[in-house]
Amino acid sequence: MRIAVSADNKNGLDSVVSPHFGRCPYFILVDVAGQEIERVSAINNPYYNQHEPGQVPAFINSYDVNVMLTGGMGGRAVAFFRQFGIEPVTGAAGTVRQSLERYLGGTLQGAEACRESHDHAQRPVDGHGDASAEQPYEKDELGRLQEEADMLRQQLDQATERLARLE
Numbered sequence: 001m002r003i004a005v006s007a008d009n010k011n012g013l014d015s016v017v018s019p020h021f022g023r024c025p026y027f028i029l030v031d032v033a034g035q036e037i038e039r040v041s042a043i044n045n046p047y048y049n050q051h052e053p054g055q056v057p058a059f060i061n062s063y064d065v066n067v068m069l070t071g072g073m074g075g076r077a078v079a080f081f082r083q084f085g086i087e088p089v090t091g092a093a094g095t096v097r098q099s100l101e102r103y104l105g106g107t108l109q110g111a112e113a114c115r116e117s118h119d120h121a122q123r124p125v126d127g128h129g130d131a132s133a134e135q136p137y138e139k140d141e142l143g144r145l146q147e148e149a150d151m152l153r154q155q156l157d158q159a160t161e162r163l164a165r166l167e
Helices: 055-061 075-083 096-104 115-121 141-166
Strands: 002-007 026-033 036-044 067-069 087-089
Touching (some): 002 096, 026 096, 055 075, 067 096
Parallel strands (some): 002 067
Antiparallel strands (some): 002 026, 026 036
């Protein structure tokens, strides 16, 4: 099985997971047999600066990927991955290694469209918003960092809630 993970750098299993797959600079490809990692490689995302709906899922599909792990993605991307027979999984965070362990351990599952995707869907456009629409994220490096900070706040809130339940 081949798993792709959106990443902010190309440090293999120690790469930081990117919060949004379409605008990540790299993808880490991990070949797994059972629970054993056989091969790890990094590829550049040619659509890092700009992409049209479906381009990134098609690019990932060209690498014979079975699973796409990422912090978040839009609803159309989830649908594109499913059309390609690729399992989309959102909610990945931390390092590639940590996200793989969670996925292979069964605690990281499913895909839910990110908040900005829901906001786009409310607009009378093509379901993901068009390039001229005002988008809260993805415009530039600052927008990507704001998105990452928002996702980290959400993850911190979730971890705090889990800790409170354990106490």
